[in-house]
Amino acid sequence: MNRRKFLGAACACGTLYSPGSLFAGSLQARMSPGFRPEAASDENGLWDQFNKEEQQLKRSKFLIRDPELNAYIHGIACKVAGDYCRDLRVYLVRSPYFNATMSPNGMMQVWSGCLLRCQSEAQLAAIIGHEAGHYLRRHGIDRFHDAQQKSALSTVLGLGLSVAGGARYAGLTDALIIAASFSFTRDQEREADTMGLDLCAGAGYDPEEAANIWAHLIAERKARENQGFRDLVFATHPVEEEREATLRGLAKGMPGCGVAERRGRDRYLHMLRRERASFFADELKLRDYGPSIALFEHMLGNDKDDFEVAFNLGEVYRLRARDGDDAKALEQFDRLASTPKAPAEVWRSIGFVRRARGEQGEAAQAFGRYLELKPQADDAAIIQSYMNPGRST
Amino acid sequence: MRFVVLRCAALAVAALTLLPGCSTTATQTHVAELRRATPNPKIVLMPLDVELMEIDMGGVLEPKPEWTAAARRFITEELRAEKSRQGFQLEEFPEELQGPPEEQELVDQLIKLHAAVGRAIRQNRKPMQQLHSLGEKPQWSLGEEVRVLRERSGADYALFVHVRDSYATDGRKLVMIAGAALKAGIMGGVQSGFASLVDLRTGDIVWFNQLGRPTGDLRSREPARETVKLLLTEFPA
Numbered sequence: 214m215n216r217r218k219f220l221g222a223a224c225a226c227g228t229l230y231s232p233g234s235l236f237a238g239s240l241q242a243r244m245s246p247g248f249r250p251e252a253a254s255d256e257n258g259l260w261d262q263f264n265k266e267e268q269q270l271k272r273s274k275f276l277i278r279d280p281e282l283n284a285y286i287h288g289i290a291c292k293v294a295g296d297y298c299r300d301l302r303v304y305l306v307r308s309p310y311f312n313a314t315m316s317p318n319g320m321m322q323v324w325s326g327c328l329l330r331c332q333s334e335a336q337l338a339a340i341i342g343h344e345a346g347h348y349l350r351r352h353g354i355d356r357f358h359d360a361q362q363k364s365a366l367s368t369v370l371g372l373g374l375s376v377a378g379g380a381r382y383a384g385l386t387d388a389l390i391i392a393a394s395f396s397f398t399r400d401q402e403r404e405a406d407t408m409g410l411d412l413c414a415g416a417g418y419d420p421e422e423a424a425n426i427w428a429h430l431i432a433e434r435k436a437r438e439n440q441g442f443r444d445l446v447f448a449t450h451p452v453e454e455e456r457e458a459t460l461r462g463l464a465k466g467m468p469g470c471g472v473a474e475r476r477g478r479d480r481y482l483h484m485l486r487r488e489r490a491s492f493f494a495d496e497l498k499l500r501d502y503g504p505s506i507a508l509f510e511h512m513l514g515n516d517k518d519d520f521e522v523a524f525n526l527g528e529v530y531r532l533r534a535r536d537g538d539d540a541k542a543l544e545q546f547d548r549l550a551s552t553p554k555a556p557a558e559v560w561r562s563i564g565f566v567r568r569a570r571g572e573q574g575e576a577a578q579a580f581g582r583y584l585e586l587k588p589q590a591d592d593a594a595i596i597q598s599y600m601n602p603g604r605s606t
Numbered sequence: 607m608r609f610v611v612l613r614c615a616a617l618a619v620a621a622l623t624l625l626p627g628c629s630t631t632a633t634q635t636h637v638a639e640l641r642r643a644t645p646n647p648k649i650v651l652m653p654l655d656v657e658l659m660e661i662d663m664g665g666v667l668e669p670k671p672e673w674t675a676a677a678r679r680f681i682t683e684e685l686r687a688e689k690s691r692q693g694f695q696l697e698e699f700p701e702e703l704q705g706p707p708e709e710q711e712l713v714d715q716l717i718k719l720h721a722a723v724g725r726a727i728r729q730n731r732k733p734m735q736q737l738h739s740l741g742e743k744p745q746w747s748l749g750e751e752v753r754v755l756r757e758r759s760g761a762d763y764a765l766f767v768h769v770r771d772s773y774a775t776d777g778r779k780l781v782m783i784a785g786a787a788l789k790a791g792i793m794g795g796v797q798s799g800f801a802s803l804v805d806l807r808t809g810d811i812v813w814f815n816q817l818g819r820p821t822g823d824l825r826s827r828e829p830a831r832e833t834v835k836l837l838l839t840e841f842p843a
Contacts, residue, residue, distance in 0.1 A: 253672070261671035272711040357666070364664025368781050368792070375788045 240408045242349035246296040256354045263318040270304055277305035285484045289338050292416040294345045309495035315344040317353025329492040332515055334477030339423035342409030352401045359397050363390045392446050402450045410463055419475040420464035427457035429511050436503035493525045502533040520549055531566055539566050557586035633840040634814045648695040650761035654678050655717050655768040661795055663777030673825050680830035719748055720766040724800040728816050746811040748804055756806035769799030771824050797822035801837050813842050
C-alpha cells in the first residue's frame, strides 16, 4: 500500500479530515489491515504471549471501564489509525504516571497519568499516533530479532575472545552490544514519533500538540527535586528535548500546525470529567510535589477558572507544608471559596491550613461551613472534634 | 525482551552429555494423606501455568505456543490418569470463567501468587539461602482468599502447576559444544517448575514438589508422562 493511499485510509473516519492535509510522509505501515502473523512464526509466538496478557488485562481492577470515555478514545484511535482501527485495542489503565504502551498484537495501554497530562484531544491523538506507529512498523518483532542477533553476537564474540585469550574483554563487548540495543530502541521511538505525527496531521489534528506535550514534560522533569542520573547510553527513549525539537520542526511544515480549532480541547476535557477527580487523587498520592505543582500551574495557565485544578494545586501546597506553602494553599482555596461553584472540601482544606497555623477560630468557622454543606460527610465526626479541641478525647 | 545469556561453569561438562545426575526433584510434604472427610477428596486443577520456549544461539527465549498447547494437553491427560490410579476426584477449573471480573482476576492473581511463592520456596531450599527465621519446616500459604475457589468448585484442595521448559536450537547446541571445549559453560534448554497442593480452607501449601533439570521433554506424550510422574513425586494420595 503506498503512502498516499495509506494516509487516505487512515483518515477515512476522521471528522476533521480535509483532503488538503495530505503531505509527503516517508514512513509506511509494514502490514495490511487485519494482519495476523503466520501460524508457526516467531512473531506468532510473541503475539500469543501478549494475547494472554490481554485476557488478564481485561479483568484487571486497574482498568478504567467508563463506557463513554472508552468509546471516545477508541474513536480517536480510529481517526488516527483509519483502516487499522479494528487491529488496535486501547485500554485505559489507572496508573498515575505519564506513559502509554503498545504490544505487538495490537493491545495499547494508555495510563491515567497520561490522560491527566494531555490538555487536548490532539495531544492524546499524538500519543495514540506514536503507539500506533510502533504497531504499524512492527517494532515488537524487530526488537525481538535485534535481541536475538545481538545476543548471538555477544555469545560468539565471547567464545572468540576466549579462544584468543581475551576473555577479560567479554564484559566490555557485552556492554557495547547492550548499548547498541538501547540505541536500537531509541531509533524505534524516533520512527514512532515521526509516524505518529504523520497520522495525527493526516487525521486533521494540530501536529504541534505532539511537541507541546514534551515541552510540558520537560518542565515537570525540571521541577522534580531528585533529578536523578540521566543515562544517555542505556536509555530506552531519546531525551525529551530532542523529541520536542524534532517534532516541532516537523510539525512546522505540516497543515494545521498551531491551529487551535484542530486541538479539540473542550471536547477532551468534557469526556474526561467523570474520571478526572480520581486521576487528581492518584497524582496527589505520589507525593512528588514539584512535578504536580508544575502540572497544575500548566493546566491553570490554559484555564485559570478550572476550579478542580485550582483546588488540587492548593492541596499540593497544603500537603507539602513547607514555609510559605500555607499562604499559597490559601490563595487557591480562598479564591475558590468566593465562587458559588466551590466544592465543600475547599472549606475543609481551609480549616486544615488555619488549624495548622494555630488559628483555631478561623479553622472552626471553615470546618463548620464544610459540615453545613456536607452534614453526612464520612469524616464528619473527626472534623467535629477539630472544631472543639478542648473537648476532644 | 529478555536477554538470557547464562554462563555456568558447573554445567560445562553436563551441557555436552546432559548427565542424568543434574536432574533434581525435591519434595516437601506436610500431609501424609489427603483429608478423607469424604471417601474421595476432591481436587480442583487450576489453569496450568505452563510455557514452552526455544532458546536460541544467544540465549533469547522464543515462546512456542504450539508446543505449549501440546504440553498442556499431555499434562492434563497424565493428571487424569494419575487421578484414576490414586483415587482422588479431579475437576478441571474452567479456563474461561463465567464470573464477575473481580473473581476472574482473583484466579489470575492466585496463579501468579503461586508462581511467586513457589519461587520463594525453591530459593529458600538452596544451600546458604534459607531464611532461618521461618523455622525447620516453613509453612507456606497462598492466603485465605483461596476460599473463593472452594465455594466455586466445592473442592477440598487445589492443584497448581507451574512449568517453564526450554529447548535449545541447533545454533545453541553448537555454541554449547564450543563453550564446553573452551571450559565455558553455556546453558541449553532447562525444564524448571513446581506443583503445589493447596488446602482450600486455609490456603496453606500442604504438598510441594519442584523440578529443575536440563533434560525432559513436554512436547510429546511419552516423555511428558515421565515429567508429570516426576513432578508428582510423593503426591499425598
